[in-house]
Amino acid sequence: MREIIRFAWGTSSLGDFMIAMSKKGLVALEFNLRRAATEEALRVRFTEADVLDSQTDLVNIVELVRRAIEDPCFDPDLPLDLRGTAYEITVWKMLQSIPAGKTTNYGALAAELGTRDARDVTEAIARNPIAVLVPCHRVIKKDGSISGYRWGVKRKRALLALEQNGKDFRLE
């Protein structure tokens, strides 16, 4: 029985994005300018599945995701269908527990995992298929600089600025 993957496009202040869902939950959230290439990547990633354009079926999800991108405090509460090695999934779950407006660094995450090398953490984060909802943008280097981001360093800066100028966090 072939699996069904449905996808749809949305727009945000950070650019167009594509979401993809399996039966279980979100499998991808990608920013990309070139839609054809992104859709192709999805088909390659799920060669065993039927990949369908379901723009109309997913409008509600698209809207939830769009709000989550625009407003870091908004929790779309969507199920995520994480696919990866056990290690990657562990890392992604840790990322999700980072509060909005806060940042950490690769070394700290590594320490929490009980490993010594920051780079394995980095690699797992880099494989994160779901932008923003798995907040890989909240992880920066130890000296505070931004090194890389799968969807562009510019986008990472924008996200961080958005969260840190954050509307409703005052306190302190």
Next chain:
DNA sequence: GAATTGTCACCAG
């Protein structure tokens, strides 16, 4: 900023 080097857990084969 950019280049340079040490280092090591992870994963695929």
Next chain:
DNA sequence: CTGGTGACAATTC
């Protein structure tokens, strides 16, 4: 087991 591989980190210019 072996080897390639880094969205690192610390150092240097």
